[in-house]
Amino acid sequence: MPLNDGLSIGALADRTGLAVSAIRYYEAQGLIKPWRNAGGQRRFERADLRRLSFVMIAQQFGFTLPQIKAELDRLPGGRTPTKADWAMISEGFRDALDERINTLTKLRDNLDGCIGCGCLSLEACALYNPTDRAAKKGQGPRYLMGDAPGV
Template sequence: MDKLAEREEPLTVGAVAKRCGVKVSTLHFYESKGLIKSSRNSGNQRRYNKQVLRRVSLIKAAQKMGITLTEIKEQLDTLNGKTAPSQQDWQRLSTHWAKSLNERIQRMERLRDYLSGCIGCGCLSMKACPLYNDNDKLATEGDGAILIDRAISRGPLT
C-alpha cells in the first residue's frame, strides 16, 4: 500500500454503497465471496480503502456483461493482492472475458436457430427429428437435454 493510501480516511460500508450505487448487503455479499476486503475499526465496524470503489465498479461492469461472480473472482485473484485493478489489469481481464462472451454468444445463436426450426417445429416426425431419442439410447451419456446441449456447444444436432 502506498503512503497516500495509508493517509486516506477509510470509507464506511454505507459510503461505499452510496458511491458505488449498490446496497450495503451487496458489499457484504461481495466480501463473503472474497471479491472485496474490508478492515475493522475499534468498534468492529467495516472500513474500506478508497481503492475498493474501483474494484466494485469492475465487478458491476463485469456482471452487466454477463460474467458470473465465480469468473470475476477467478480473474480478480490474478491481481496478486492488488486492491484496485489498474488500466492494464482491466485490459487483460476484459480481453479474457470478451473471449468467453463471444463463445457464449455463439452458443446462444445456435440455440436461437434451433428454437424455431427444430424444437418448435411441431412436425412430430420421429424419423426426421434430430432430437428423437429412440428407446432412450442417450441415457448412457447422462441426464438432461443431451442433444440440445450438444447442439449449442458444438454445432448441428445431426
C-alpha cells in the same frame, strides 16, 4: 475525507448503488477485503468501487461469483487497478463471452424451429433430428451445445 481514511460501507453503498447487505455478502465471498480503522470501523479502498462495479457488470454477463473472484484475485491488492490490469482480466473473459455469443446466435437463428431438445413435437425439425437422434448424444439442447446434427 482524506484518501487514506478509506470509504465507509455506507459511502461505498452510495457510490455503487449496492445495498449494504450486498457489500457484506461480496466481502464474505472474498471479492473485496476491507480493513478496520483505529475506531474498529470497516473501511474500503477506493479501488473497491471499481471492483464492485466489475462484479455487477460481470454478473450481468452471466458470470458466477466464483468465476468473478478468480479474475479479481489476479488484480493487485491495496492499489487501484491500472488499465493494463483490467486488460488482463478482459482477456480472461473474452473466450467465455465469445462462446456465449456463438451459442446465443445459434439459439436466435433457430428459435422459430426447434431448440434442439429432441422433443419431436414438430413435424419437420429445423435442426434435422428425426427419431430423436440428438438424445443419443446426451441430455439438453445438444445442437446448441455444439454437437453437429447427423448420425
